[in-house]
Amino acid sequence: MKEQSEQTPSITLEDVARLAGVSGMTVSRVLQDHVNVSEQTRAKVQAAVAALGYVPNRLAGALTTAKTRLIAVIVPSLSNIVFPEVLRGANECLEAAGYQAVIGVSDYDLEKEERIIAAMRAWRPSGWILAGLEHTPRALQMLRVVRSPVVEVMDSDGEPIDMAVGFSNTQAGRDTGQFLADTGRRRVGYVGGDLCRDLRAAKRRKGFEQALAENGLELEASFTAQQASSFLLGRAGLAQLLERHPDLDAVYFSNDDMAVGGLMHCMGAGVEVPGRLALAGFNGLEIGEAVPQRLTTIRSPRYRIGQLAAEHILARLAGNAPPLRLDLGYEFITGQTT
Structure with missing residues (x-):
C-alpha cells in the first residue's frame, strides 16, 4: 500500500499550454502581459492557469535574465x-x-x-x-x-x-541647538535611545552639541538607554534627568516619540512647559500635533x-x-x- 505522503507533481507551464491548446511561448507571453496576444487566447490561457492552479516560477525567469x-x-x-x-x-x-x-x-x-x-x-x-x-x-x-x-x-x-x-541629520541637530540658544535657553539636556544603533540620531546629537558650543554653551546632562525609543522611555528618561538636574531649562529629544513621552511627564509632574522647561523633538509626527501643546520639532519629508x-x-x-x-x-x- 502506497503511503499518502507522496507529493503531487508540480504543475508546469507546458501543462497550462496543453490545456489551453496553445504553445508554451504563448503562455509565457500571456503571463508576462505582452500586448501581442489576442483577447480570446489570453482568456483561454488565464482559464487554464486558474483551473490548474499554476504558479509561475518568477525566480527561474530571473535566472535567465539576471533581473x-x-x-x-x-x-x-x-x-x-x-x-x-x-x-x-x-x-x-x-x-x-x-x-x-x-x-x-x-x-x-x-x-x-x-x-x-x-x-x-x-x-x-x-x-x-x-x-x-x-x-x-x-x-x-x-x-x-x-x-x-x-x-x-x-x-x-x-x-x-x-x-x-x-x-542632513547633523544640520537638523544644529538648527535645533541654535534655536534653543536663540530663545535664551542656557542649561540644556538631552534624552535619547540607543545611539550606538540609531546612527542618524547620533548625528543629530553631534550637530546639536556643535551649535551649543558655538553659542558658548555645553550639554549639561543627558539620559540615553540601550533600547529602542518609545513614549515610555522618553517619559522615564526625562523624569530621571530632572531628578538629577532639576535646574535644566531645555531638553532635546532624539525623536518625537521620546519628546511626547517627556511632555506627558511634565504634565503629570506639574512641570510648566515652556515656562519652566522647553522641549524639542525630531521627525514631525502627527502625535506631536495632537498633544495639548504642539511639539517643537523638525518634520522630515x-x-x-x-x-x-x-x-x-x-x-x-x-x-x-x-x-x-x-x-x-x-x-x-x-x-x-x-
Missing part, C-alpha cells in the same frame, strides 16, 4: 510611522511600474542588516533601498557588486554607495524620500541618470513647547 520585478527595501523599524511612510512612498511608485517591494527589518542592527542583504541577494532584486549610509564592511562589499541600483535614504551626511536621497528613491531606481533601470545625491531638507516647526 526580477523585485526591489529590496531594508529599514531599521516598523514600530513608528517614520519608516512606514518611507515604504508607502516607495511602494506606491514601484507598484505603479509593475515592481514589488520585498521588505526586511534590521532593528537598527548592522549585523542583522548584513544577513538580510546576503539572503535577499539570492532573489536578484532589480534595485535596493536601504536606510542610512553606514553598513558593515561585508554589507558594503556585497552592495557594491550587485550590479543593480542602490539608494540609501534618510541621510546625506556621508558618501553613498551609489545614490542617496535624504537630508519621509513619503517624498521613499517616492524619489523608487523613482531613482526606475530611472536607472530605464537607462537614465538620476542625481547621485539629493538633499530634500526638512521643515522646522516652532510649536508651543519652546
